[in-house]
Amino acid sequence: MRAHADFDQLLQTIVDDLAPERGAGELADYIEPLRRVDPLSFGMALCTVEGELYCAGDATQRFSIQSVSKVLSLTLAMQHGRHDLWRRVGREPSGNRFNSLVQLEHERGIPRNPFINAGALVVTDVILEMLSDAKATLLDLVRGVAGAADIEFDREVARAEHETGHTNRAMAWFMKSFGNLQGDPEAVLDAYFHHCALSMSCVELARAGVYLANGGCTPEGMCMLSPAQTKQVNSLMLTCGAYDAVGEFAFRVGLPAKSGVGGGILAILPGRFSVAVWSPGLDRAGNSVLGTMALEQLSSRTGWSIF
Numbered sequence: 011m012r013a014h015a016d017f018d019q020l021l022q023t024i025v026d027d028l029a030p031e032r033g034a035g036e037l038a039d040y041i042e043p044l045r046r047v048d049p050l051s052f053g054m055a056l057c058t059v060e061g062e063l064y065c066a067g068d069a070t071q072r073f074s075i076q077s078v079s080k081v082l083s084l085t086l087a088m089q090h091g092r093h094d095l096w097r098r099v100g101r102e103p104s105g106n107r108f109n110s111l112v113q114l115e116h117e118r119g120i121p122r123n124p125f126i127n128a129g130a131l132v133v134t135d136v137i138l139e140m141l142s143d144a145k146a147t148l149l150d151l152v153r154g155v156a157g158a159a160d161i162e163f164d165r166e167v168a169r170a171e172h173e174t175g176h177t178n179r180a181m182a183w184f185m186k187s188f189g190n191l192q193g194d195p196e197a198v199l200d201a202y203f204h205h206c207a208l209s210m211s212c213v214e215l216a217r218a219g220v221y222l223a224n225g226g227c228t229p230e231g232m233c234m235l236s237p238a239q240t241k242q243v244n245s246l247m248l249t250c251g252a253y254d255a256v257g258e259f260a261f262r263v264g265l266p267a268k269s270g271v272g273g274g275i276l277a278i279l280p281g282r283f284s285v286a287v288w289s290p291g292l293d294r295a296g297n298s299v300l301g302t303m304a305l306e307q308l309s310s311r312t313g314w315s316i317f
């Protein structure tokens with residue numbers, strides 16, 4: 011591993027080298043607030059397990075973290091130790107789009123994994139069984155791990171998710187019909203839409219995710235998960251974190267990661283660091299085009315990967 015002093019330079023070089031690619035991919039267009047984002051935005055931040063932070067580009071600008079929140083909600087569900095969690099949600103890649111309904115019928119309402127929408131809805135239901143306010147508790151968790159007390163849900167994004175979330179709504183009610191949602195599907199959806207609407211910067215996301223590189227604990231010693239649970243979350247990120255393009259993503263980047271349709275990706279090198287990238291242009295699977303390129307550059311220039 012190179013000297014830490016080189017990290018800022020390394021990230022800056024990646025951001026500079028990829029400048030001609032800014033604007034690549036398509037913005038998520040299913041809600042208005044995501045259609046409005048500047049397509050040229052591009053930021054990157056890396057947080058080491060010692061808590062040192064390095065960044066380049068638009069690393070302090072907040073964006074909608076969308077499905078990256080699925081890692082945080084899974085953490086919350088695992089923290090509260092529900093033994094039936096893994097009976098209600100699987101641990102296999104889906105091979106289908108993140109909001110696909112097709113497998114759910116064949117597989118009796120049990121989603122393939124916690125990082126597709128159906129799986130995150132079950133995770134949210136599990137959280138709601140234990141905690142009356144799943145929104146406030148997740149917000150507290152995120153503020154704590156990110157070290158930023160002013161992180162908020164973007165109310166406009168949450169409202170737009172609510173207004174347009176017909177497929178998610180169908181999924182929740184469908185799983186209810188199989189008995190795999192305990193609570194009121196509308197309450198589950200409301201919490202889920204808010205989790206998707208968390209607004210964070212690359213710096214905040216890298217800080218928030220570094221416990222996954224550090225055996226479950228933040229550099230300040232706040233423990234979110236046990237080392238065994240941390241291994242499980244990282245494994246799921248590797249196999250299920252980039253939707254139906256997860257094989258291609260792992261082939262190129264070689265790090266556990268979770269992406270979101272806001273263009274953010276959080277990736278982990280266990281024992282070393284977390285890295286967050288953001289660029290809103292997406293590929294067909296819904297992963298950030300430039301974000302994936304930046305992570306590929308990071309791993310290929312340095313040899314840093316889990317392999």
Ligand SMILES: NC(=O)CC[C@H](N)C(=O)O
Nearest residue numbers: 076077108127206270271
């Ligand atoms: N893949 C994503 O980031 C999807 C999140 C989006 N809010 C949805 O529920 O469909």
